[in-house]
Amino acid sequence: MSTVEDKKQTAQDWEPNIVGFACNWCTYAGADLAGLSRMQYPPNVKLIRVPCSGRTNPQFVLRAFQKGADAVLVAGCHPGDCHYSTGNYFTRRRYLLMQRLLEYMGIDPRRFQARWISGSEAPKFRDVVTQMSEEVKALGPNKKLREEL
């Protein structure tokens, strides 16, 4: 009985580890603005700054899942607003495909998100991060693709 309770307790305490790739011009700036506005959100998403969401190689996403990330977020400027004019169009195409591939491999689509968050959309950044943290927390730790530790 006590072991079951313990397990429940552990599941309650478990926090997902989410790797985020944020473009320097929009989403990273949006996250900074969320800070300046003192918005509060769960500390599960950690951002890796990239020049453009189109810089995020699918290999990085796979590596994150392999090394134990529970979810991955790729976020950049809205289509049409790319600092480098076309980068996020590649992101959009690439990650639609990627999400289907991951789903095929057994990874819940909620664990992999590509989002458009502009430099002024601090509330959206907070909401995306909060929602993702909550959803992934409910899903529990990712086991697919994961390297044996």
Place this chain on the structure above:
Amino acid sequence: MKRIGVFVCHCGTNIANTVHCDQVAEVAKDFPGVVYSCDYKYMCAEPGQQLIQDAVREHNLDGYVVAACSPRMHEPTFRKCAERAGLNPYMIEQVNIREQCSWVHADKEKGTEKSIDLLRMAVAKARKNEPLSSSTIPVTKRALVIGAGIAGIQTAIDIADNGFQVTLLDREHSIGGRMAQVDKTFPTLDCSACILTPKMVEAAQHPNIEMVTYAEVTAVDGFVGNFDVTIRKKARYVDFDKCTGCGACQEKCPKKVSSEFEMGLGPRKAIYVPFPQAVPNKPVIDAEHCRYLLDGKCGVCKKICPTEAVDYEQKDEVIVERYGSIVVATGFDQFDISKYEEYGAGRYPDVITGLHLERLMNASGPTAGKIKRPSDGKVPEKIVFIKCVGSRDEAKGRPYCSKACCMYVAKHATLIKEKMPQSKSYIFYMDVRTGGKSYEEFYKRTQEQYDGQYIRGRVSKIFQVGDKLIVRGEDSLIGRPVEIEADLVVLAAGMEPRADAVALARTLGISYDQHGWYTEAHPKLQPIETHTAGIYLAGVCQGPKDIPESVAQASAAAVKATGLLSKGELTSEAMIAECNEAVCAGCGLCISVCPYKAIEKKKVSERVHGQMKERVVAVVNPGLCQGCGACTVNCPSSAMNINGFTNEQILAEVDALCQR
């Protein structure tokens, strides 16, 4: 193994309130590669920077990580600090534990935990950092202005006044552009030629301006600072060095052609200057219509020319010139009104456009300034204007507002009343948009003092009865049909991009929108620049504008171009793409995704089994690359990398974040 230092900033209490900075610094000591770690109240302040510099020297650090605010805020500060400590500025990393940690997580334990994760990530990246340097490119101190309307002329004069050489190029044989066709200008009603021609002459006589007219750009190679532009100078069949511009040839030429400058309302000759104030004021022969050039008969101009300037043997000349920057000021075409069948444009000679009316009102125009109907030369009494023809009409593929029409219609109505007090103008409109200094007042005067009758509504049909044009429409304010027996109908035709605007955009490598207007680099903050470094926009080619706006943008483009030319050398970004030629297969996939055309193929030769072999690899032009990284992801062999954001660095960050 690199020796990394870690500096954790408290930012006063901004970070320290919700993160145990001392703990973070303590934990960091165990990270691989870290040989020194400490925390301090303000790392960005002078004592903090001194602390960093002392630690770099004392512990012989190869690089360091500052855990503080956002790198968007203080990365330049800490890079400079590294330089002062004798390090390459790109050997450092800054990790964001303020905006993205302490300010957004109230729980101090969780905040500390996240800070440690983020710091581990940054250290992992810093261990893979390599010294970077930016390269320099020499700048050719000359500018090319394509298009010599009012925008191009203003740009050229401003650049030239700033002491740089400018080539002012136009495909027509006189400069002046659209403004030269206009009779008077709103809202002041000063005559267009009176304010334009002095500028044309100034441009022609400026010691720093080289005028190249009757010429077109056929190819552009190179990049910012050094564009190699191929220009085709069309044969004029007149030797400009010999020609005095006496005009005898024009008088005697037997071939009459409908004049493009007069919008087909008057004739010109096959050897001609387009208008009396043309600059240069020397004629050219129109090879399509010249009898001698067509079938070898005639030769009157050659016989009559007192200086033997006519030369039928002249050929097109192709030259290649190098320029540091290019300003595009190619203007617009008037919307082709024959697309509006219901208005009978093209069928009824008395349905004309605003530009036709400009010529009819102009003292040096085909009617010497008397407004006469093109069909029978009668003086019209009732004149109907229809606005938004080829503007704000999605059905015609022109959903945008052409911006100048509301004002030019008001101007026309005013001028007509002044010229012919017995006349009456009716103006059909959708909305009246007169934003601009003194514009609304002008519009009010047109209504109140010049008897312009504004009728809100679209015209559904125009048909001819006798010598009258019956204009049938609706007054949507009172909800009743209206019918006006007009003598003359003027369609306020909108602006559209030049027919060959897209072709020129492709030659220049600049982008354009769905209509063909050239796209600025940023709609708000970079309205002059294009996405191609060193190429700027002026005037209507970027989107509909009136004259003051075109002139303002022209001067702005001149400043941008001058700013570029005044630099002796351009410094390229350090964090740009680089190709590992040993791995590159030369497939060229990177070339197709590069938004800046910064990647080219080149041949390299190498010794394989004792034999010299050639193969193709990609090479990045540091002058053009902006470091977006699109090429890196497209590269199947991982030969492309972005310095400062290499695959290895990002993978190290991923690994560090996942390893908890």
